[in-house]
Amino acid sequence: MLIKKYFQVYHLFVRIVLIFLFVYAAVSKAIIFRQFLIQLSESPLIPIYLVSFSGVFIILLELFICGLLMTEKYAYLGLLASYSLMLFFSAYMIYILKFAPSIPCACGGILGHLDHSYHLVFNIIITLLIIPLLIFNPDRLRVSSS
Amino acid sequence: MNKKLILATFIPLLLIFGLFFLVRKSSIRTYNFERTHQPSKLGILQTVSNAGVYEIKVHNDRLYGTDLKAIYLVEFPSMKRRIVSELLTQPIIGWGFHYDTILAAIANTRTIYYINPKGKYEPYQKFTFAVKKIFIANDSIILLKASDTSFINDEFYSFNLNSKKIIKLIDNLQKFNDGGFATDGDFIDSKDKIIYFQFNMGRYSVIDKKDMIFLSNLSTIDHNESPPPVIHFASQGFRLDEKFSKTNITGFVKDSSLYLFSNAFSNEEYYHGAHRNEYPIDVYDLKTHAYKYSFQIPKNTISKGALMTVTLWGNRLFLIYSRKIIIGEI
Numbered sequence: 001m002l003i004k005k006y007f008q009v010y011h012l013f014v015r016i017v018l019i020f021l022f023v024y025a026a027v028s029k030a031i032i033f034r035q036f037l038i039q040l041s042e043s044p045l046i047p048i049y050l051v052s053f054s055g056v057f058i059i060l061l062e063l064f065i066c067g068l069l070m071t072e073k074y075a076y077l078g079l080l081a082s083y084s085l086m087l088f089f090s091a092y093m094i095y096i097l098k099f100a101p102s103i104p105c106a107c108g109g110i111l112g113h114l115d116h117s118y119h120l121v122f123n124i125i126i127t128l129l130i131i132p133l134l135i136f137n138p139d140r141l142r143v144s145s146s
Numbered sequence: 147m148n149k150k151l152i153l154a155t156f157i158p159l160l161l162i163f164g165l166f167f168l169v170r171k172s173s174i175r176t177y178n179f180e181r182t183h184q185p186s187k188l189g190i191l192q193t194v195s196n197a198g199v200y201e202i203k204v205h206n207d208r209l210y211g212t213d214l215k216a217i218y219l220v221e222f223p224s225m226k227r228r229i230v231s232e233l234l235t236q237p238i239i240g241w242g243f244h245y246d247t248i249l250a251a252i253a254n255t256r257t258i259y260y261i262n263p264k265g266k267y268e269p270y271q272k273f274t275f276a277v278k279k280i281f282i283a284n285d286s287i288i289l290l291k292a293s294d295t296s297f298i299n300d301e302f303y304s305f306n307l308n309s310k311k312i313i314k315l316i317d318n319l320q321k322f323n324d325g326g327f328a329t330d331g332d333f334i335d336s337k338d339k340i341i342y343f344q345f346n347m348g349r350y351s352v353i354d355k356k357d358m359i360f361l362s363n364l365s366t367i368d369h370n371e372s373p374p375p376v377i378h379f380a381s382q383g384f385r386l387d388e389k390f391s392k393t394n395i396t397g398f399v400k401d402s403s404l405y406l407f408s409n410a411f412s413n414e415e416y417y418h419g420a421h422r423n424e425y426p427i428d429v430y431d432l433k434t435h436a437y438k439y440s441f442q443i444p445k446n447t448i449s450k451g452a453l454m455t456v457t458l459w460g461n462r463l464f465l466i467y468s469r470k471i472i473i474g475e476i
Contacts, residue, residue: 045165080154088158
């Protein structure tokens with residue numbers, strides 16, 4: 001029972017961290033949207049015709065995932081989506097660091113000022129934080145109110 | 147194992163691989179150049195791998211490049227190179243074209259060489275002083291004479307290739323030359339003018355090509371007027387107290403505009419967004435010498451090396467990295 005309680009606290013903690021992270025990332029990208037698009041256009045993995053679409057899509061996706069994480073019903077789906085997105089960002093960072101001809105960074109806010117290696121470590125840590133919640137579905141561990 | 151977790155793991159990885167192959171399939175890379183104050187797209191860039199040259203000159207609509215040990219003729223767009231001069235152990239410190247002859251100055255010599263049809267260096271003209279830098283302008287060569295003790299006293303000379311006369315140029319750089327910073331720079335060709343920009347100062351000079359006189363000395367927007375501090379040694383000339391980066395790296399002229407590839411962002415051109423991955427190219431009007439605008443070019447490469455220089459050929463802008471060339475249009 002105690003483990004379940006700790007797990008629920010952990011579950012809540014990760015969701016709050018993810019909500020804060022995605023809201024912060026989406027808003028900071030939206031504030032410098034023009035600059036964000038320029039940085040995206042310099043990305044070696046994004047064709048130029050997908051730049052505008054990708055820019056809007058990433059911001060909306062981050063906000064949508066926040067919405068999922070805020071609800072109890074769709075929290076698991078939100079965690080799955082967060083995991084996928086963070087894994088995508090991590091794989092992207094690895095590609096950028098390993099193969100890219102230039103090292104653009106389209107991340108908003110303070111994340112954009114992080115060194116790329118630290119940024120990758122940060123992404124991986126966040127990804128790893130989510131995994132236990134996906135393996136042990138917290139719905140099954142819900143503490144009975146009785 | 148949770149099927150959803152497996153899906154959530156593989157979908158983003160497949161997406162990355164998909165994008166990777168999509169981009170690999172089309173070798174065209176596109177960059178948006180942005181003017182500092184008035185954003186606009188300036189060009190489409192094409193990536194050409196492993197060309198290996200890092201200084202390009204254009205002569206008779208053909209590209210020549212050097213890796214400082216030899217001079218190459220570079221085919222475009224394949225960027226394959228054919229050696230046109232023998233391989234040297236000392237670096238080439240200056241080179242250019244006099245009609246169809248390549249003239250070159252080699253480090254630690256007092257001689258200008260020409261390259262014969264077999265690619266061998268033949269002495270062309272001997273001087274009584276060591277030549278530090280050369281620029282060929284019509285029928286003259288501008289030489290930077292290296293002083294024996296330090297480069298505080300480096301001087302510009304004009305050498306007429308027909309009359310063989312050598313004349314000391316009166317420059318207007320002395321008051322900036324504490325530490326030799328005013329003469330430590332490079333030339334840019336501009337029809338009837340020559341631009342001489344300083345590596346370590348936010349300044350450039352305009353030289354009249356016909357009369358070989360320094361017309362003006364101007365500040366760039368980088369406001370780097372004062373050279374970095376130096377330590378003077380009475381017996382050994384001087385040396386710098388610390389390493390420092392260049393303010394102006396290189397430049398080119400197009401349509402009476404001077405494009406200076408700068409290493410510094412000034413307040414005028416700074417706008418929101420970190421520029422850690424970009425160098426600015428500052429554009430000046432050569433008639434009024436007014437600053438017009440700036441645009442940014444990618445700075446660092448991870449696997450392909452650092453951006454070394456920028457050259458213009460017609461409308462093509464060559465961004466030359468240590469192991470890669472990116473070609474754009476402006």
